[in-house]
Amino acid sequence: MTDDAAWPLAQHVCRTGYADLPPSAVESARRDILDTFGCMLGGSGSPGIDELFGVIARWGGLAESRVLLRRIRLPAPQAALLNASMGHALDFDDTLDTGGSIHPGVSVLAVCDSLGRVTGRDVLTAVALGLDISCRIHSRARSIGAGIAPRRLGYSGPPRRQAS
Numbered sequence: 001m002t003d004d005a006a007w008p009l010a011q012h013v014c015r016t017g018y019a020d021l022p023p024s025a026v027e028s029a030r031r032d033i034l035d036t037f038g039c040m041l042g043g044s045g046s047p048g049i050d051e052l053f054g055v056i057a058r059w060g061g062l063a064e065s066r067v068l069l070r071r072i073r074l075p076a077p078q079a080a081l082l083n084a085s086m087g088h089a090l091d092f093d094d095t096l097d098t099g100g101s102i103h104p105g106v107s108v109l110a111v112c113d114s115l116g117r118v119t120g121r122d123v124l125t126a127v128a129l130g131l132d133i134s135c136r137i138h139s140r141a142r143s144i145g146a147g148i149a150p151r152r153l154g155y156s157g158p159p160r161r162q163a164s
Contacts, residue, residue, distance in 0.1 A: 009136070013129050018121040021128050029127040036087055036109070040068045043089030049082075056082055064114040080110035 018026075043049065053070065056078045065079035066072075068086065073079070108130045112118045118126075 009133055013133065016125070016129055018125045021125065025128045025132075026124055029124045029131070032127055032131060033109075033123070037068070039088075039090060040083055040086040043086040044069045046086070046089035049086055049089060052085055053082055065110040066113055076110045076114035079113070083110055 021029075053067070056074065057072065059075075059078060061075035061078065063073035063075075065074060065076040067074055067079050067082050070082075074082070108123075108126050112123050112126060
């Protein structure tokens, strides 16, 4: 056994298969994937996306993952960055708003695409576990005070409404 805090999370991911997921997790993963594609479509024409694509497309590398709506394959990290940028552009993608805000969705799709023979069940399992783990890490970090760093950088959270 190790003292590494990531160890129990890694064991959880490695030991969990599609058959272990409750039906509600599978349904949530399906909705998240559909929502992600819709957000990527909506954000594909947002300011800065064409410029980002122009920069990333020049970087080169192994053509392993698709970029939505671009008819091009890029290295998985670059495809994930561009797809995530389109997905987050309108700020309508999946969000965990408890104690801060994270958008845990889009990146898993580029990784699955780069692996090749990934089944639909594999994708659903990866999405369900990715959402689970990222939300657990975020929630734990918030509970131990890790969320104070943005305040040091001048971010104090969303604007508060004045009482009328």
